[in-house]
Amino acid sequence: MIFLSFLYFFVFLVLALAVKAYPVKRRHQNLFFSVIVPFRNEKRYLETLLDSLKKQSHRMREFIFVNDHSEDGGDELLSGEELTLLHLYDEYGKLAALAKGSRVANGEYLVFCDADCKPRWNWLETLNKRVHDDAVLFAGFIEIEGSPFFTLDMFMLIGIAAGLDFFRIPSSCAGGNIVVRREIYEAFLDEVDGENSLTEDTLLLHTIHKKGWGDSFFFFDPDTVIKTRGYATAGEFVRQRIRWLKGGYRLDLRLFVFLSFIFVSHLLFLLHPLYLIPAAAGQFIFLRTLLKRFHRRKLLYLFPFYFFFHVIYTIVSGILFLFLSGEVEWKGRKY
Numbered sequence: 001m002i003f004l005s006f007l008y009f010f011v012f013l014v015l016a017l018a019v020k021a022y023p024v025k026r027r028h029q030n031l032f033f034s035v036i037v038p039f040r041n042e043k044r045y046l047e048t049l050l051d052s053l054k055k056q057s058h059r060m061r062e063f064i065f066v067n068d069h070s071e072d073g074g075d076e077l078l079s080g081e082e083l084t085l086l087h088l089y090d091e092y093g094k095l096a097a098l099a100k101g102s103r104v105a106n107g108e109y110l111v112f113c114d115a116d117c118k119p120r121w122n123w124l125e126t127l128n129k130r131v132h133d134d135a136v137l138f139a140g141f142i143e144i145e146g147s148p149f150f151t152l153d154m155f156m157l158i159g160i161a162a163g164l165d166f167f168r169i170p171s172s173c174a175g176g177n178i179v180v181r182r183e184i185y186e187a188f189l190d191e192v193d194g195e196n197s198l199t200e201d202t203l204l205l206h207t208i209h210k211k212g213w214g215d216s217f218f219f220f221d222p223d224t225v226i227k228t229r230g231y232a233t234a235g236e237f238v239r240q241r242i243r244w245l246k247g248g249y250r251l252d253l254r255l256f257v258f259l260s261f262i263f264v265s266h267l268l269f270l271l272h273p274l275y276l277i278p279a280a281a282g283q284f285i286f287l288r289t290l291l292k293r294f295h296r297r298k299l300l301y302l303f304p305f306y307f308f309f310h311v312i313y314t315i316v317s318g319i320l321f322l323f324l325s326g327e328v329e330w331k332g333r334k335y
Contacts, residue, residue: 001268005275008265012282015163016289022166024220025132032060033124034107034182038097039067039115043074045229048118050081058124062106066097074115094175095200099189102182110185112201114176116229118145126223127179136184136214137205140177140224141294147230150237152287152299152306159290162218164258170209170216171255172244175201177226184213199244206251222294241317263318266311280307 035053039046046065053063063083067075069092078085086100102110109131113119120126131138141158144150154174161171178201188207205216231237245259269276284303291297 001272001275004265004268005278008261008269009278009282011261012279012286015160016286018163018166019159019220019286019290019293022162022218022220022293024130025134025217026129027132029128029131030060031109031128031131032062032107033058033109033111033127033179034062034064034101034105035111035113035124036064036066036098036101036105037113037115038094038101039065039070039074041070041072041074042115043070043072043077045116046074046077049113049115050078050083052118052121055121056119056124057122058128060128061124064101064105066101068092068094068097093200095192095203098185098200102185102189105182108182110180110182112175112178112180113226114228117176118227120223120225122223123226126221127219130219130221130224131179132217134215135217136181137173137208137216138179138219139173139205139216140179140219140226142174142177143225143227144230145227148299149302149306149309150230151296152302153310155290155294155296155299156283156287156306156310158218159286162220163286164255165216165218168209168215169254169258170205170252171258172199172202173205173216173218175199176228177224178204180204181214184208187211187213202244202251209252220293222296225294238313238317238320241313242321245317245321262314266314267318270311270315276307276311279311283307283310 037049065078065083065085067085067087069088075085075087084104086104088096088100091100098112111124111127139158139161142154144154158174161173164171185204188204191207191211192203208214208216231240265279269279284300287303288297288300291299
């Protein structure tokens with residue numbers, strides 16, 4: 001147990017060094033972006049998103065919205081706007097929506113954004129400065145609107161993914177804030193050939209690495225962070241975490257080993273609380289290093305509460321994942 005506790009501390013110390021050393025690259029260019037937004041019964045969010053997109057300072061862009069069988073009239077809200085509106089008919093799901101949008105896109109780079117997101121006015125302008133030729137897939141961070149606590153959790157998860165990416169270990173990325181070269185995404189669609197994935201963003205990341213098409217890169221710039229809505233219920237939060245586990249654990253053995261290490265460590269530490277101290281120290285150093293880069297260190301006041309919450313929910317999610325082998329419900333569908 002002592003060895004496991006200090007190994008856990010060492011792992012997060014290494015991840016902290018990785019996010020501290022993660023580079024920020026700047027380019028002088030004027031890229032054309034195709035922003036693709038799949039939506040399903042999200043009318044209540046579309047007006048806010050559309051207003052945010054209209055205010056983007058970067059003018060070299062187009063907006064493509066893809067209706068995934070919505071029944072709330074969201075497509076009617078978008079009619080008459082300066083955008084391309086597409087509909088799914090025989091296909092369904094986010095991957096199918098992104099695929100349909102990508103086929104009519106004109107941009108060299110595709111930008112994926114969820115319907116419940118709210119980007120800053122200079123989001124695309126900042127992406128234009130940060131995208132570079134050394135990678136083909138770029139991932140940004142997510143902030144949960146109105147919830148510093150869950151924002152801390154989201155930064156923890158994406159920060160771990162960025163730290164692993166520093167060592168060229170693909171894990172995951174936030175599907176609502178992704179930039180990918182169009183020809184790479186076309187090759188990805190040919191590779192998956194209509195497969196419907198629980199986590200299409202993670203599948204994209206791992207396919208790129210496995211095929212050797214190029215590198216991935218995480219944005220460490222506060223202006224690339226996107227806000228998204230909070231969780232309506234605790235059940236929605238848990239279902240999302242289980243969906244991520246089910247969709248990603250098979251994609252890379254190293255990721256499976258890492259997730260298993262975290263789950264087993266948290267379970268044993270909870271049975272022997274004294275060993276939580278080195279684990280908490282490791283997580284604190286990691287989060288402090290990460291949040292400093294995004295000017296969000298004030299979130300650390302939540303850490304004592306968040307640490308125990310994180311330990312408990314990873315155990316609960318892991319147990320549900322192991323013993324509930326049924327379908328996962330997401331946005332009114334079962335997968």
